[in-house]
Structure formats: C-alpha cells, structure tokens
Amino acid sequence: MRIILLILLPLLILFVLALAIILIPLPHPFPETKSPERNRVAAVAIGVLGAAYLVGLTVYVVSWFLQVGQALDSTLVPLGLTSESYMGFGRQYHGEIEGRQVDITYQSAQTIKPAMLNIYVSASTETRAALGPGKPLLDCRDCPEVKIETPQLSQLHVVAQDETWMRRLLADPANAVTANRLLGDQGTLGLRELYLQPDRIWLRAHPRQSTENQFRQWLADLLTLAEAVEANSP
Secondary structure (H helix, E strand, C coil), X not given: CHHHHHHHHHHHHHHHHHHHHXXXXXXXXXXXXXXXXXXXXXXXXXXXXXXXXXXXXXXXXXXXXXXXXXXXXXXXXXXXXXXXXXXXXXXXXXXXXXXXXEEEEEECCECCECCEEEEEEECCCCCCEXXXXXXXXXXXXXXXXXXXXXXXXXXXXXXXCCHHHHHHHXXXXXXXXXXXHHHCCHHHHCCEEEXXXXXXXXXXXXXXXXXXXXXXXHHHHHHHHHHHHHHCCC
16 A cells, blocks of 8 residues: 555656646746746656656665565574575575474565465475365375364365374374464465475465464474474374
8 A cells, every 4th residue: 555655646746746837827037837838847847856756666665575575584583594585575594493494485465466485394204295275286186185073173174195194193182283373264364275295394375464473383383293293104
C-alpha cells in the first residue's frame, strides 16, 4: 500500500503542478497563460521533476525490498548462520545449529507473489514422507497415503514410503505436537508443507503474518523433529 501511494500521490501532485504552471497568471517576463511558451515551461519543469521523482522512487523501492528481504537476519545471524544475497532481493543462510547443518532461503512477498521460505535441517534417515494441507506435490507424490488418527493432525494429508514407520512417528504425542506447530493454523500463518527426505527435513512455507518468534519456533521444531526422526528411523 505504501509503494502504491508513493507512485500515485506524486503523479497527482505533478499533474496539479503542471496545470498551475499553465493556467495561473504570472507577471512579466513570464509568458501568458495557455500560450505555447507557457506550455513549454510546464513541460520542462514537469520533465525535470518527473525524472528526479523516478530516480528517487527507484532507489526507495530497491532499498525497501532489500530491507524486507533481510527480515530474518536479526533472528538467524545470532544463531551462527551466515547471511548472503539470494536471487536478487532474497537471502540465504547456512551453518550448523546443535550439530546439524541448517540451510535456509527466504524471499519476501513481491506484488502478487507470496513470500517463500525453505528451511532444510540435516537428519540421518533413508526414507521419504510428506505432510501438508493437501497432497504434497514436490516429493513423495507416489507414496501411499497414511491414515493418521491423532486428532490434532486430522487436517493434514500424509504420505510415506513406510506407512508403519510414519504412523509410529506421529503416534508419539510429543512428535504430534511438534508437527502440529509446524503445519497448524495455515489460514493465519500461511501455507506450509513438510518433507522428510534422505539426510534432511524440509519445511516449505509461504509465511504470512509471521513474527520473528514464529520463525524461531519453526526452526526449533525442525531440530526437535530431526532428533525424533533419527530415533525412530526404520
């Protein structure tokens, strides 16, 4: 909304200023109102001001997107992760937390494109599984569906190569609570999917209305789930 106002409001001001230069009577030596000479003065003045406005707007928009893209720096850098540029306005983070490799990519929302967050945490497992509000599309698409009877996970679609192992993992109340924090309240916090892959766990999210504490909680839950996955590996 702020950027839209920055685009529309100055344009309106420039339009009003152009009319004022053309129509308001001014003493000699200014040209007469509505004369070709007065029109040229208006064109030059608005052209110069318009060019300056475009330069200023470009600088502001670029700096704003860069600042928004660095929203997770204050959360992740103190944890020991390195921060680097990623695909223009995004950021990527790499490092170890609690002895596990953690890789994160983040791109802030841009126009109609939602924010994109990927968190990868290393975990020693050789199986595949996926959990999400609908059938996960990025991995394990041909895996059998797993019926989960845990009430707090009943809204999720779960698939896994090893159905028995997946049921056992989510039957543990602590693991069910962790999975629910990672994937619950999608309407408020945004779409999220969880993938268990050989050697890592991956949370894919389009975060919305998420705070630094929420990001920190997701990361902590992924580290907790990695421990549980390894402890229950088939």
